Amino acid sequence: MLEIPLAGRPAPAEESLGDVAYRVIADRLITLEIRPNQSINETQLSAEMQMGRTPIREALRHLEGDGLVVSYPRKGTYAAAVDYADLDEIGLIRQALEPMAAGLAARTVRGEAAQTFHKYLGIIGSLDPGAVDQSDLMRLDLAIHQLIYRTAGNRRLEETLVRHANLWTRILGLSLERHPLILEQLNDLGMVVSAILDKDEERASDAMAGHLARLSRFIRSM
Incomplete structure (x- = not known):
């Protein structure tokens, strides 16, 4: 693990x-x-x-x-059942709020949060596609998103996004059982983390918007 x-x-x-x-x-x-x-x-x-x-x-x-x-x-x-019809509603919330959270995280990142972001980038770079467990990859994806929400520094924003990211991940997990993409997804998310560590608010926000849009298209294609 x-x-x-x-x-x-x-x-x-x-x-x-x-x-x-x-x-x-x-x-x-x-x-x-x-x-x-x-x-x-x-x-x-x-x-x-x-x-x-x-x-x-x-x-x-x-x-x-x-x-x-x-x-x-x-x-x-x-x-709870997983309803693919929820994808659009959850996706709208995430696509509206997560780019903002990524931009805020880029503005405020420092100390322990920055160290943890570097740690996660290192994990992404060292992943062995033939040896890693998909459940661990889903946990890593969520851990990175949660760190972004927490670093943004807005408690209500964090609570909202944690809840919806959890629901989204269950839908994603069912999709990945048919067509794995999780490593590509994590590499994509790594670009968001890099922008946050560079303290580039606009790039972090744009990278997150692009990441979520590509992921939504992937899930809908299943």
């Missing part, structure tokens, strides 16, 4: 058991280890994560709010 965070959302400075459960379950949902429409067994998750059912239930409530699971009275909790 690559040295990258779980998919979902960044870990808070002080994690509760509910936070840990959220991140583990979200990662499985986003990378499709838990398939769309699959039943989610609280008892099984509790045993696997060696924690009580209360933090599992807390995590599932948050995941339902994020659109990743659905609960039905007397039936239980299930991974």
Whole structure:
């Protein structure tokens, strides 16, 4: 496994058991280890994560709010379905907001964020197409996007984009099962990161807009 965070959302400075459960379950949902429409067994998750059912239930409530699971009275909790019809609505939000986030990140990047961007560029450059796991590549893609959102320095913008990027990635994951493109996607995203590190706001914004437009065309072609 690559040295990258779980998919979902960044870990808070002080994690509760509910936070840990959220991140583990979200990662499985986003990378499709838990398939769309699959039943989610609280008892099984509790045993696997060696924690009580209360933090599992807390995590599932948050995941339902994020659109990743659905609960039905007397039936239980299930991974949310993936609807390709959502692609256009999610894409409009990302295409409107992410170029702005990339530009803001280029304006403010420094310190630990810059170091992490350099680290991710190094990982992209060293990837072995024949050896890397696709789930890890999806996690890397999300980690880079999340770092861009966080570096932009607008909490509400970050929350909105994290949620929609997670939903988008589930759709992307199903597309990649039929026609892998993830390495090309990451190299494309690397151009955004390079512009951010160069503190070139306009180039970072334009590179992100182009990256999302090409990715949207790829998913629609499936």
